[in-house]
Ligand SMILES: Nc1ncnc2c1ncn2[C@@H]1O[C@H](COP(=O)(O)OP(=O)(O)OP(=O)(O)O)[C@@H](O)[C@H]1O
């Protein structure tokens with residue numbers, strides 16, 4: 001109850017925020033919310049199930065390009081958003097079927113290679129994908145049930161809606177029997193096997209859910225910001241969700257959002273005062289590893305907030 | 310003799326040159342309490358790991374409940390009703406006691422997870438510690454939790470690998486009562502070093518030595534067996 005109230009309060013706060021934020025931050029928060037959906041997806045695989053993937057850019061990119069390419073074909077958000085969701089889930093399913101035969105470092109390498117192959121494929125099919133430069137979505141396609149996503153309020157609302165659904169679904173998942181089994185797999189795979197759980201099936205399920213999150217985030221991002229490019233499928237976008245999750249707290253429901261928010265403003269603020277914002281991020285991460293290795297919410301959970309999901 | 314719930318023929322597992330389990334034939338009667346004894350390194354854990362599927366069989370065959378399970382993966386054997394509790398305690402140390410057992414209970418498709426989990430904990434007297442982190446339990450309690458997880462699977466065959474190791478004498482009495490209470494619905498296969506427990510509980514005893522079957526029989530047979538005396542009971 002307490003935790004449901006907390007998560008609803010965060011959603012309510014974000015809803016109220018749109019009425020007071022200046023335009024610049026309005027866009028920023030909308031962006032952070034949709035990226036947080038991506039991060040939540042990453043957290044389901046990494047934080048809860050213990051799958052250290054280096055290839056999540058592929059799932060984000062799958063959603064992004066599914067939406068973008070369909071937009072070019074004249075489809076609007078009502079079709080492209082679900083398509084992005086499915087694309088992320090399907091690509092995760094395909095990758096998982098192969099990559100989950102490995103574990104640990106091999107799993108990292110295999111997922112990384114899949115993602116790189118995806119990235120190169122996007123570049124290779126330049127005439128269709130726009131290659132390195134990407135493409136801008138046709139204005140008519142940035143439309144969801146009559147709302148123009150190029151304008152402030154619909155854009156923020158879509159970001160918030162995706163975030164709210166993703167957050168509550170995430171909360172329900174981690175409290176469900178499946179969520180418990182995912183954590184069990186992370187904690188002790190051999191034990192879980194001897195309780196009758198097939199590690200491969202459990203991990204594949206988690207990875208597909210994770211892919212659905214990443215995919216819908218990608219599609220949402222394309223619609224909200226109107227641009228699709230190969231850089232979103234590059235290695236940075238596999239590393240970023242991991243950093244957000246680590247910063248906010250792996251294996252916590254709100255951690256990915258907190259991490260994405262902090263990292264975003266850390267880079268934003270530091271790049272306005274110095275060109276060495278990469279170093280600021282580096283220092284922040286170093287501080288994190290030294291003082292709060294479980295991330296912000298992970299540390300809070302350890303220090304008394306034990307009910308934090 | 311009663312119907313056999315499990316039969317193994319020519320069961321073999323070598324580790325390099327080491328013949329951990331070497332051509333063992335073994336039958337388990339429905340509803341019995343059966344103990345496996347033998348010196349350290351005799352192959353007891355390896356043998357039951359072959360039965361539970363934790364370690365793949367090298368050669369030989371296993372039938373359970375009339376069906377060949379030799380090639381079945383471990384999780385599928387659990388679904389058929391074989392539960393295994395680890396010799397080295399393998400609980401989820403960082404999860405609450407409740408979750409440890411709930412994981413086993415929910416695998417059975419329980420409709421009242423909370424109630425059934427608490428009942429499973431109550432069976433070993435850990436219900437008042439449901440919210441405690443499992444790793445912070447006393448060692449004896451961790452062993453009991455391990456047993457509770459096995460029991461919560463409602464198995465047809467429960468394999469216990471040295472369950473009384475680390476238990477206090479008072480706890481051992483409780484443990485014996487617990488095991489007696491699950492038969493004959495559940496068949497119990499028990500690896501045990503504590504000879505009092507073995508002689509007290511087991512209807513039949515199998516003695517392994519160097520991966521081979523040395524003797525098999527009732528507690529009285531085993532006591533009287535010269536070869537067992539020499540190899541294990543210390544003359
Ligand atoms: N995975 C493994 N790899 C190599 N050797 C192993 C492995 N598992 C067991 N062994 C060896 O196989 C032999 C039998 O081991 P096992 O654990 O089955 O004995 P045990 O009868 O259970 O002994 P204990 O009473 O000490 O538990 C031992 O010599 C052990 O060192």
Ligand SMILES: [Mg+2]
Nearest residue numbers: 353354355396
């Ligand atoms: Mg052993």
